Amino acid sequence: MPDPQQSKTFNRARADFLTGAGVTALWVLTRLLMLRIFTLPNASYITGDVRYYHYWLTAAHIPVQEMLREYPVPVIWGMRTLLWASGGSDANYFLGLFVVAMIVLDAIMTLALWRYGHRVGALWWILFVMAIGPLMWFRFDMVPAVSMGLAALWFRRHPSACGVAVAVGAAIKLWPALLILPMIGRTRAAVRRVVAFAISGAALALGSLAAAGLTRSLSPLTWQSDRGLQIESIPATVPMLQRAFSAPDQYLVALSTFNAYEISGPGVPDWLNLSSVAMVLAVAAAALIGWITWSRGGLSHRQAVLGAAVIIGGLIVANKTLSPQYFIWWGAPVAVLLDRFGGEADWPRRRLDRVGRICLGIAGALFATGLLTQCIYPLSYGHIISPTPAGWATGLLVLRNLMAVVTLGMCVWGLVASLRTGSAVNADRVRRISPLEKTV
Numbered sequence: 548m549p550d551p552q553q554s555k556t557f558n559r560a561r562a563d564f565l566t567g568a569g570v571t572a573l574w575v576l577t578r579l580l581m582l583r584i585f586t587l588p589n590a591s592y593i594t595g596d597v598r599y600y601h602y603w604l605t606a607a608h609i610p611v612q613e614m615l616r617e618y619p620v621p622v623i624w625g626m627r628t629l630l631w632a633s634g635g636s637d638a639n640y641f642l643g644l645f646v647v648a649m650i651v652l653d654a655i656m657t658l659a660l661w662r663y664g665h666r667v668g669a670l671w672w673i674l675f676v677m678a679i680g681p682l683m684w685f686r687f688d689m690v691p692a693v694s695m696g697l698a699a700l701w702f703r704r705h706p707s708a709c710g711v712a713v714a715v716g717a718a719i720k721l722w723p724a725l726l727i728l729p730m731i732g733r734t735r736a737a738v739r740r741v742v743a744f745a746i747s748g749a750a751l752a753l754g755s756l757a758a759a760g761l762t763r764s765l766s767p768l769t770w771q772s773d774r775g776l777q778i779e780s781i782p783a784t785v786p787m788l789q790r791a792f793s794a795p796d797q798y799l800v801a802l803s804t805f806n807a808y809e810i811s812g813p814g815v816p817d818w819l820n821l822s823s824v825a826m827v828l829a830v831a832a833a834a835l836i837g838w839i840t841w842s843r844g845g846l847s848h849r850q851a852v853l854g855a856a857v858i859i860g861g862l863i864v865a866n867k868t869l870s871p872q873y874f875i876w877w878g879a880p881v882a883v884l885l886d887r888f889g890g891e892a893d894w895p896r897r898r899l900d901r902v903g904r905i906c907l908g909i910a911g912a913l914f915a916t917g918l919l920t921q922c923i924y925p926l927s928y929g930h931i932i933s934p935t936p937a938g939w940a941t942g943l944l945v946l947r948n949l950m951a952v953v954t955l956g957m958c959v960w961g962l963v964a965s966l967r968t969g970s971a972v973n974a975d976r977v978r979r980i981s982p983l984e985k986t987v
Contacts, residue, residue, distance in 0.1 A: 696879030710743030732845025
């Protein structure tokens with residue numbers, strides 16, 4: 548007589564296999580669609596940044612102190628590893644290996660979300676990366692994004708690995724160092740996160756100092772501070788809109804020495820100053836989140852990920868520079884928000900609470916932001932930077948920027964609602980629920 552339990556286990560395994568096969572097929576089909584978009588005439592030029600990396604890496608007699616000064620030194624270590632693996636001299640081999648590395652990271656994030664029970668998040672991530680488009684294969688921003696995504700997944704399950712992941716993200720883009728603030732606390736797990744972050748971050752910082760010196764280690768910060776108002780940034784929205792309806796010579800859009808299109812003209816200095824103020828407020832908001840975290844003894848898993856989403860969104864919206872690939876940073880923690888967290892009592896199994904519904908809204912708004920971003924770059928970028936810009940293309944840019952602001956507002960709303968409905972995390976509660984952390 549068949550064992551009912553064994554039959555039930557077999558049926559569950561078969562269902563999981565079929566579901567996993569469907570998700571794999573979706574991942575493959577969406578990536579093939581991205582490949583098709585890449586072959587379009589107005590999209591194939593997005594390889595320029597990778598070729599720029601290869602040029603500097605293979606330039607003769609260029610010391611590391613002078614190489615790719617806009618990026619932290621660990622970025623060069625990773626690039627040189629790819630250069631060595633590709634054989635060095637041929638830019639096409641380097642380009643191909645770079646793309647493969649980003650695709651592998653994309654797959655790792657999808658698999659990690661699926662493996663840790665974030666099934667809706669895995670599906671959303673697959674679609675969100677497709678929405679941003681093949682640009683994600685030709686920028687290394689997938690590295691800090693996956694680092695932040697893994698940190699969000701490992702917050703409770705692997706606190707030390709979580710801290711290391713935040714440190715790796717900070718080594719690549721600097722700003723992710725702020726994401727440790729929602730993860731501090733007085734619990735044993737929080738201490739492990741902070742200690743692992745501090746040790747890993749210190750090791751990477753000391754390695755950078757030893758390899759390139761203090762000036763080169765700080766050059767990404769000075770590079771950023773000297774830049775003008777990039778046309779895709781949220782503070783540039785009004786000047787770009789005015790440019791679309793003004794005389795051709797009133798506003799100038801040109802490629803700057805920082806390899807970015809910047810706008811100059813009436814009122815632009817005021818928007819630059821406003822951006823500087825907004826960045827101060829964004830960093831202050833991150834510090835406030837850290838203070839709230841500490842005063843409450845720590846945040847729940849969902850609260851911490853919402854805090855990370857607020858910090859990332861604040862930095863993107865306030866910054867005077869914005870490149871389309873930046874939105875992938877936001878996508879990783881949002882993907883984690885779309886499922887119930889293991890060991891958490893504040894996310895019902897059968898129906899979403901108020902914060903859960905807000906998280907769904909965040910995911911929808913960010914998906915629309917990502918899709919508009921691809922429509923802007925690369926598909927209609929030429930119509931935006933043209934001396935006679937197309938009104939419809941500028942309209943897409945304005946709409947995308949408004950959606951980014953809406954997404955940030957929803958992240959703030961979700962965090963505030965979660966803090967109001969949730970309780971502080973203390974050591975006794977963590978010990979009590981820790982056995983449940985093994986389930987998702």
